[in-house]
Amino acid sequence: MTSQITSHVLDSSVGRAAEGVRIHLRALGGQELARAVTDADGRVSDLGPALLPAGTYELVFETGAYFAARGVDTFYPHITVAIEITSADSGSGDETPPHFHVPLLLSPFAYSTYRGT
Template sequence: MSHVTTHVLDSGTGRPAAGVAVSLRGPDGGEIASAATDADGRIGDLGPDRLPAGTASLRFDTGAYFAARGQETFYPEVVVAFRIDEEQGHLHVPLLLSPFAYSTYRGS
């Protein structure tokens, strides 16, 4: 399993957000991996088994997701920065999304 996974839910529709492009950037700012959410809104294989300690981020292409549905959105992208400690195991970073709001939390 990847060190980092994500799950995107469209709270406006109450359904998983399929087809959201996501990129993972490591502590040095370079892109490590990219993928799109599956039909269940999940990406279970995003990057390596381990990442170095530091601040990493996930970039969600929310603009393209909403444009494909013919919806306006205030947020063309969402970037979630998070800290990786040396001892941390798996990190799950979900995103709850609507056209004019979003929230995130540390999942398990």
């Protein structure tokens, strides 16, 4: 299965990939659709189905557990990133549905995200 949503997490406080970050994909109402853990390169390439219907979704990154495992205090126990998939984004017919890549750059006291490619 090819996932429509992927992620890449980098820990800027140590200058390397953030291995072992749990990520949950949820519908806006809280229903969990998928979960994954970042690999040694900080990537998750299989997070959810090949096609999501139009709607608002949340990616929840468990950053508190990631930093706690390294003995580092953090201000953010988790980071929730809401994304909106419109009907125009959902693909139709024989078209390949669009890919949504959500990178996260984090440190114990700051984070940044954007829609990647």
